[in-house]
Amino acid sequence: MRELFVSCPTCGIKKPIMIPKEVFTKKECGSIKIHVPSGIVCSDHQFVVFIDQSGLVRGYEKIDLIMATPPQKENKKY
Numbered sequence: 001m002r003e004l005f006v007s008c009p010t011c012g013i014k015k016p017i018m019i020p021k022e023v024f025t026k027k028e029c030g031s032i033k034i035h036v037p038s039g040i041v042c043s044d045h046q047f048v049v050f051i052d053q054s055g056l057v058r059g060y061e062k063i064d065l066i067m068a069t070p071p072q073k074e075n076k077k078y
């Protein structure tokens with residue numbers, strides 16, 4: 001596991017996240033994109049972090065819309 005400090009692109013809160021080393025070894029080229037759900041770094045926002053092969057944060061992407069899980073329909077008894 002590799003520790004990486006990321007900050008929320010919306011409010012700037014900073015926290016370390018743990019990234020499994022396999023992520024870096026599996027990825028041979030291009031940047032690594034990690035989806036950080038709310039509650040991991042920031043309790044209110046979720047975002048995507050772009051990391052390069054050496055583990056440096058290259059950028060962030062805010063998530064504009066989170067699709068809500070549709071409420072489960074109750075099974076009606078006839």
Ligand SMILES: [Zn+2]
Pocket residue numbers: 008009010011012013042043044045
């Ligand atoms: Zn935030």
